[in-house]
Amino acid sequence: xxxxxxxxxxxxxxxxxxxxxxxxxxxxxxxxxxxxxxxxxxxxxxxxxxxxxxxxxxxxxxxxxxxxxxxxxxxxxxxxxxxxxxxxxxxxxxxxxxxxxxxxxxxxxxxxxxxxxxxxxxxxxxxxxxxxxxxxxxxxxxxxxxxxxxxxxxxxxxxxxxxxxxxxxxxxxxxxxxxxxxxxxxxxxxxxxxxxxxxxxxxxxxxxxxxxxxxxxxxxxxxxxxxxxxxxxxxxxxxxxxxxxxxx
Numbered sequence: 001x002x003x004x005x006x007x008x009x010x011x012x013x014x015x016x017x018x019x020x021x022x023x024x025x026x027x028x029x030x031x032x033x034x035x036x037x038x039x040x041x042x043x044x045x046x047x048x049x050x051x052x053x054x055x056x057x058x059x060x061x062x063x064x065x066x067x068x069x070x071x072x073x074x075x076x077x078x079x080x081x082x083x084x085x086x087x088x089x090x091x092x093x094x095x096x097x098x099x100x101x102x103x104x105x106x107x108x109x110x111x112x113x114x115x116x117x118x119x120x121x122x123x124x125x126x127x128x129x130x131x132x133x134x135x136x137x138x139x140x141x142x143x144x145x146x147x148x149x150x151x152x153x154x155x156x157x158x159x160x161x162x163x164x165x166x167x168x169x170x171x172x173x174x175x176x177x178x179x180x181x182x183x184x185x186x187x188x189x190x191x192x193x194x195x196x197x198x199x200x201x202x203x204x205x206x207x208x209x210x211x212x213x214x215x216x217x218x219x220x221x222x223x224x225x226x227x228x229x230x231x232x233x234x235x236x237x238x239x240x241x242x243x244x245x246x247x248x
Contacts, residue, residue, distance in 0.1 A: 023136040026148055026164060027124050033169035035201035040121060043067070043201070048224045050205075054217040061219075070235040071118035085235050086111075086118040092237035103237045109180050112156045123152055123160065131155055139166070142173045142190075170194055170202065187211050198226045 031037055045066045052059045052075060061075040072085040083094040083103070091106035091114040106114065116123060119130075127134055137149040140163060147163040154160070157180060163173040171191060178185040188211075191204035205221040 023134045023150060026136060026150060026169075027127075027134065029169040030124065030164055030171065033202065035199075037125065039198075039200055040125065043120060043198070043226045045227055045230045046120070046224065047228050047230070048221055050219060050221040050223075052217055052219055064230055064234070065118065065120055066230050066232055066235070067120050069115065069118040069120065070232060071114065072235050084114070085237070086114040087235045087237065088118075091115075102240050105237065109178070112154075112158060115156075116154065116158070123154070124162075127152065137161070145172060147172065168194075170204075187216070197224045201226075 031040070034040065046064070048063045050061060050063075052061055059075050059077050061073060063071070063073045065071045069088050070086065072083065075082045075084075077097060080096040081094070082096065084106075085092055091111050092103050093106060093110075094101060094103050123130070123132060124134070132155065133153045135151045135153075137151050140147050140149045142163045146166045148166060150162040150164065152160045152162060157178060159177045161175040161177075162171050163175075164170065165172050173191065174189045176185075176187050176189070187209055190208045190210070191206070192208075193204060193206040194202050195205050197203045203221070203224060207219040209216045209218070
């Protein structure tokens with residue numbers, strides 16, 4: 001946490017007495033607060049372990065990512081292994097809770113969501129090259145903390161409001177609005193327990209997702225390791241064996 005305090009002091013000196021902010025300046029401060037562009041882009045792979053808390057139960061998980069946008073999440077649910085993965089272009093999953101061990105391609109909405117989650121740089125770095133637009137909305141408050149608000153439009157029917165702590169310049173909340181088949185889906189994600197990992201990267205170890213007043217799930221990180229060797233084949237959807245036909 002000492003590094004976070006030091007970064008906050010530096011940012012305050014740069015900003016001076018004025019709290020006025022524009023999108024470009026705020027993005028630069030946020031990137032610097034989380035470790036800086038050079039350190040972020042030096043990460044070629046990530047392996048994270050932890051647990052998901054939902055409906056009073058705990059589900060251990062392992063998440064693996066490889067630059068630029070490969071991602072795989074393995075979750076153990078009641079002794080069964082669930083998989084969600086993105087191969088750089090499209091997503092797929094295995095959900096034995098639905099009665100099948102066969103991998104299935106993701107739908108359009110899931111693909112859009114996983115495309116963003118698999119981006120190891122996050123949405124703000126080189127956002128224009130990704131086809132996103134960002135707008136500075138102003139100042140706000142998140143559970144007693146003063147924040148700056150950015151609005152990122154992916155132009156994929158997903159708009160994300162990012163709430164950035166005015167003292168530390170870390171994103172402590174995001175609000176997502178998804179326009180899907182004439183329905184609006186809204187959710188809020190709260191980030192906390194920021195810790196320094198690796199060579200000075202600042203990562204939230206607790207991520208809670210809410211819809212309205214209800215907590216849908218909470219992710220608690222236990223370990224994060226960078227630049228381990230990961231076989232990219234694990235991100236590719238396995239071929240489904242054709243069902244055997246009966247012979248007469």
